Amino acid sequence: MGKQVTEMLKGTLEGIVLAILAGRPAYGYEITSWLRDKGFTEIAEGTIYALLIRIEQRGYVDVEKVPSEKGPPRKVYTLNADGQAYLDEFWTTWSFLSERLEQLRKGDS
Amino acid sequence: MGKQVTEMLKGTLEGIVLAILAGRPAYGYEITSWLRDKGFTEIAEGTIYALLIRIEQRGYVDVEKVPSEKGPPRKVYTLNADGQAYLDEFWTTWSFLSERLEQLRKGDS
């Protein structure tokens, strides 16, 4: 893989993180580990933190500082109503794109 | 839709165009019209031409100038071996991403 994934993630990584947060609240480091587990081995730590700050500024998540037993305090992110709405929109957009791509792959051109 | 699609297209639009060219040779204006037909109404003309120049410079396509009955000569693009290899890679990357996304949507988190 490599650069191709990087470009394809633009616009989708945000949705991926919001989808994770829809399942349960989480903090940055946790999300990064989870992504690595799921095969996204190439996603840099810094990328996730930058993304989290972005969605926080847009008001898609609520933030709470929670002291950690190990290391500095965690910033725990929780999806709010605006974030859920944006996530719904994301899935609609994804479905649209996904369907066209599958048609194309089948040679329906 | 709107901006969300735009960001999601990064990295995939290139694959879409190559997939079209895998079916048959085509020129820019034709590809744009085809995309609009298929629901990609928001893709700007300029975007496609810029993309075509890019994939030409990378050597994924062969180019032939064909005089047109109407308007200036067409630049007809044909997918070559390198392009086909890149397209195969694209589908692999797409499958990877697509599978994780579907898992996420099903709440497999």
Next chain:
DNA sequence: ACCGGTAGATAGTGACACTGAATAGCGGCG
């Protein structure tokens, strides 16, 4: 005292799609 693991922040870079406008050839209509 140091190191490894946990946790987060940030400045600079590159790639890609969009906007908006310009150029150019051709046919038809008044």
Next chain:
DNA sequence: CGCCGCTATTCAGTGTCACTATCTACCGGT
């Protein structure tokens, strides 16, 4: 004839997003 509309391509400037690389900071164990 002159202008409009359709076909067809090009290009300069913009914004967004993920990456790289680096830095700060807290903790436990050796």
